[in-house]
Amino acid sequence: MVSSHVVYAAVPISVIVALGLIRKWRSRSWAKCTSNTCLRGKTFLITGANSGIGYETAKTLIRRKARVIFACRDITKAKEAIAEIRKEQPSGGELIPMQLDLSSFESIENFVEVVKAGFHKIDVLINNAGVYVPLKDDAKTKDGFELHMGVNHLGHFYLTNLLIDHLRRATPSRIVIVSSTLHEQGKLNFDDLNLRNEIELAKKGKVKGRHNPGYSNSKLMNVYFMRSLASQLRGTGIDVNACCPGFCSTNLFRNALRWYHYILMAPVLLMFMRSAQQGSETVLFCATDYSIEGKTGKFYRDCAEYNSKYLFDKTEETKLWEVSEQMIKARKPL
Numbered sequence: 001m002v003s004s005h006v007v008y009a010a011v012p013i014s015v016i017v018a019l020g021l022i023r024k025w026r027s028r029s030w031a032k033c034t035s036n037t038c039l040r041g042k043t044f045l046i047t048g049a050n051s052g053i054g055y056e057t058a059k060t061l062i063r064r065k066a067r068v069i070f071a072c073r074d075i076t077k078a079k080e081a082i083a084e085i086r087k088e089q090p091s092g093g094e095l096i097p098m099q100l101d102l103s104s105f106e107s108i109e110n111f112v113e114v115v116k117a118g119f120h121k122i123d124v125l126i127n128n129a130g131v132y133v134p135l136k137d138d139a140k141t142k143d144g145f146e147l148h149m150g151v152n153h154l155g156h157f158y159l160t161n162l163l164i165d166h167l168r169r170a171t172p173s174r175i176v177i178v179s180s181t182l183h184e185q186g187k188l189n190f191d192d193l194n195l196r197n198e199i200e201l202a203k204k205g206k207v208k209g210r211h212n213p214g215y216s217n218s219k220l221m222n223v224y225f226m227r228s229l230a231s232q233l234r235g236t237g238i239d240v241n242a243c244c245p246g247f248c249s250t251n252l253f254r255n256a257l258r259w260y261h262y263i264l265m266a267p268v269l270l271m272f273m274r275s276a277q278q279g280s281e282t283v284l285f286c287a288t289d290y291s292i293e294g295k296t297g298k299f300y301r302d303c304a305e306y307n308s309k310y311l312f313d314k315t316e317e318t319k320l321w322e323v324s325e326q327m328i329k330a331r332k333p334l
Contacts, residue, residue: 031281031282031285031302031303031304032281032303033060033281033282033284033285033288033289033303034289035284035285035288035289035290036064037064037288037290038064038065039061039064039065039066039093039288040065040066040093041067042066042067042123042124043066043067043068043069043119043121043122043123043124043170044058044061044066044067044068044069044122044123044124044125044126044287045068045069045071045115045122045124045125045126045163046058046068046069046070046071046126046128047071047072047100047102047126047127047128047129047156047159048071048072048073048128048129048130049068049069049070049071049072049078049081049128050070050072050074050077050078050080050081051077051081051276052276052279053128053178053245053276053279053280053283054126054128054129055081055085055276056276056277056279056280057126057128057280057283057284057287058070058081058085058095059085059088059089060280060284061093061284061287061288062085062089062092062093062095063089063092063093064093064288065092065093066093066094067093067094067096068093068094068095068096069096069098069115069119070082070095070096070097070098071098071100071111071129072097072098072099072100072129073099073100073101073102073103073129075097075098075099078097078098078099079097082095082097098111098114098115099111100159101142102129102150102151102155102156102159103141103142103143103147103150103151103155104141104142104143105142105143105158105328105331106142107142108155108158108159108162109162111159112159112162112163115163115166116166119166120166120169121166121167121169121170121173122163122166122167122170122173123167123170123173123174124173124174124175124176124287124288125159125160125163125167125173125174125175125176126176126178126283126287127156127159127160127175127176127177127178127222128176128178128283129151129155129156130151130152130178130218131147131148131151131152132148132212132215133147133148133214134202134212135195135198135199135202135207135212135213135214136199136202136203136205136207138199138203141154141155143331145194145327146193146194146195146199146214147214148212148214148215148217148218149193149194149195149214149217149218149221151218152215152218152219152221152222153218153221153222153225153324154324154327154328156177156222156225157225157324157328158328160175160225160229164233164238167238168236168237168238171236171237171238172237172238172239172293172294173237173238173239174238174239174240174241174286174287175226175229175238175239175240175241176241176242176243176283176286176287177222177223177225177226177240177241177242177243178222178242178243178244178245178283179219179222179223179226179242179243179244179299180219180244180245181244181301181306181308182215182216182219183216183219183220183222183223183308183310184220184308184309184310185211185213185216186213186216186217186218186219186220186221186310187213187216187217187220188217188220188221188316188320190319190320190323193217193323195213195214195217198213198214220310221320221324222242223242223299223308223310223312224312224316224317224320224321225320225321225324226240226241226242226297226299227297227312227317228317228318228320228321230296230297231297233296234296234297238296239292239293239294239295239296240296240297241286241292241295241296241297241298241299241300242298242299242300243282243283243285243286243299243300243301244282244299244300244301244306245274245279245280245281245282245283246274246278246279246282246301246302247274281302281303282300282301282302282303285300285303286300289303
């Protein structure tokens with residue numbers, strides 16, 4: 001007769017094994033970037049490369065002998081990340097830490113001046129950095145914009161425009177904008193892009209559910225920016241594409257989730273949450289795979305073109321570009 005102690009031990013072990021097998025089966029649908037060509041002589045600039053998807057992307061590029069600029073808000077963390085990668089890959093490509101705060105136009109301008117002084121060209125710009133904060137926090141950039149719009153969209157919009165000449169010198173070159181399928185939940189109100197109404201409701205606890213319009217709207221702005229820039233640069237040799245890395249285990253949501261959320265959502269996280277390394281695959285695909293060279297203005301997920309459910313509007317796209325320029329020109333012309 002089997003001991004009750006054995007039964008009690010066998011049940012949780014069986015459940016753990018079953019869940020592990022289910023996750024392994026589920027992850028088979030998550031694509032991998034198969035490109036492995038040597039990238040020696042290529043310069044990649046990654047915003048937010050010190051952690052998460054940016055870090056994993058950088059690790060793979062370094063393994064393939066690329067030069068990678070770690071454009072990070074915290075230069076100390078950038079240097080720590082570089083030290084960790086160098087321990088694993090003592091003979092990989094070149095790693096360069098540089099300070100960049102996307103919440104400050106002045107920091108972006110100073111960063112670009114250093115890049116222009118030190119580098120002749122940029123082969124691939126990966127706009128990866130992003131923020132996610134509870135709307136009730138009413139967080140703003142140093143220039144006074146709602147934080148999600150200011151960092152996730154405006155910061156990258158300004159940085160990219162200032163680096164276009166460096167990308168032209170490297171043609172064929174690429175711009176990869178890390179967005180999300182959450183852009184499909186976005187809704188732009190040009191009378192209140194800073195979301196003052198939603199923020200005040202959030203402060204009063206009148207916002208239901210976990211949907212964050214600040215984040216979703218900024219991801220929609222990312223896609224509109226990609227589409228508009230791709231159209232403007234078509235035929236120049238600079239490809240512009242956006243991608244969704246999937247729902248990943250990174251520190252992006254550190255300000256919104258508490259420990260008990262992870263317990264309550266454990267089954268969902270097990271089935272759908274990817275590691276940062278798994279999330280980096282589509283970013284790497286967009287940045288390095290030769291099969292999509294010359295293709296521009298596309299959105300990718302799982303290393304394949306993705307057809308968004310959002311009904312894009314050319315008028316809305318044009319207006320966002322114009323308004324974004326105006327927001328920056330209010331301080332300094334592009």
